[in-house]
């Protein structure tokens with residue numbers, strides 16, 4: 001096959017490793033003590049057993065319906081801030097079981113897109129499964145048909161290309177009046193931005209039908225969108241440049257890109273930066289993921305190309321690693337480039353994301369926040385920024401400082417001791433070195449929080465953090481709005497859905513014009 | 514309506530395990546010693562699952578593993594598509610083993626279109642409905658035996 005597929009967030013850097021907050025996890029419900037994998041049980045049976053005793057499994061249950069909506073979310077506390085008006089979109093795997101079979105890997109779940117329409121009067125919710133070709137065919141067949149990212153299906157249907165198992169489950173991009181549900185190894189899917197009805201696979205232009213369009217496009221401060229699609233089986237990567245109005249400006253093929261799984265990238269004012277991790281497609285397997293192998297001896301390779309001349313390329317070596325996500329990147333007057341990264345290894349993608357599907361405990365190596373410096377002279381260096389509040393994931397920052405020397409980065413962090421997931425939203429101040437944050441408590445799993453700049457804001461942290469959490473006690477998904485300048489005060493507004501949604505990956509904001 | 518083309522641009526429908534090189538299947542228009550027409554066997558191909566009733570089905574017939582692998586066909590066929598089913602035949606064939614590669618030339622440009630990574634962007638199929646893993650089906654899975662019994666051998670093929 002070709003390309004890349006999906007993988008995405010390492011949210012839930014499970015397990016303890018790095019928990020802080022006293023007593024976190026205590027009330028989440030102890031894991032089954034015998035946490036070693038009982039391979040005699042199918043994934044389906046194992047999860048069913050675990051879900052009877054482990055409240056945390058709520059985050060990995062199939063969504064109860066393919067289409068959901070709530071006209072008005074209940075306000076749990078506070079009020080919606082004045083000036084916050086728009087739609088908060090989210091995407092994530094939501095369907096995990098068919099015909100007695102449970103998917104083996106979290107990233108294989110079919111995508112469900114959510115829209116929270118927000119204004120001063122309140123918040124509504126609409127959630128719809130993306131009607132990918134895969135989803136439609138499997139609905140009809142009543143079973144899973146495609147061996148996808150990390151699940152091998154018996155008696156699979158023929159697969160003619162990655163879009164035959166495109167789960168459209170990773171992120172969302174509002175652009176040019178369209179809403180795109182993003183995967184990694186195949187086409188983006190077009191959705192109606194109000195009803196979330198699936199309109200079909202997106203073709204950007206001639207020769208681009210079925211091409212991979214990854215889930216972490218970068219929106220430049222002028223609205224230009226950069227993205228990539230990787231083909232690990234031919235060591236190549238396609239760069240997309242898209243005008244703010246949604247029209248393709250152009251594509252460019254980068255060759256000699258080692259087959260390390262690239263999930264995300266960064267941009268500075270002048271450059272695109274691709275880190276090729278030490279997790280490479282070098283072996284045969286029935287699944288896409290199975291073709292990858294952790295190759296610490298390989299180190300990581302960084303490819304830097306100029307936005308204005310994508311053939312102008314330089315490369316750097318980094319120590320071994322694998323990560324999903326990067327923070328901001330910038331270059332100084334000398335020409336040195338710096339970027340931040342939620343660094344780690346392959347343990348979550350290879351083991352953690354299958355353990356959660358079985359309802360089993362696994363402790364992946366905690367991710368840590370690091371700065372990488374790429375010196376003009378070709379040398380590179382990694383500086384660990386913080387170790388103590390590890391398990392940082394889902395880095396976000398003020399998009400108004402995209403490509404600049406940003407002061408703040410926001411991440412999810414603080415792993416539970418006895419369950420997958422994290423309990424805090426954190427604010428990293430790179431000037432003072434301080435980390436502040438809000439801990440949602442021992443029974444609440446935190447998902448990605450976006451930073452939304454307050455209209456007309458001047459300070460970088462003047463705005464709101466918006467994100468969902470899954471409350472394991474009330475068994476409800478909550479929507480939280482935090483004043484980013486006062487993150488330690490916790491949400492200024494908490495709203496609640498009348499149901500629990502499975503934990504998702506990434507979101508996007510579209511402000512009311 | 515059937516017509517034989519000089520060269521049918523049948524993509525190699527992926528190299529092993531990936532989408533890459535698309536190259537044409539070379540099919541002689543004029544029968545040569547390699548393409549005998551004096552046989553009495555016949556193959557009828559019935560195609561279902563056509564999503565767009567336009568363009569043409571372009572098919573190539575192979576009589577050996579080598580020919581199949583190298584896209585050297587012994588016959589070719591182009592059939593206009595006007596409905597969701599399409600039928601055509603290969604006639605006057607010697608008995609033996611055969612396999613078929615075909616694709617739906619939806620936009621009628623005579624080529625099996627691929628994207629920048631070489632993945633086919635038009636529907637395709639192989640005889641026996643054989644499938645490959647993101648690549649062409651192997652000869653052993655696609656081949657079938659044709660005998661001159663007086664009745665056509667039918668290949669019912671569903672397009673991907």
Ligand SMILES: [Fe+2]
Nearest residue numbers: 008009324506
């Ligand atoms: Fe991601």
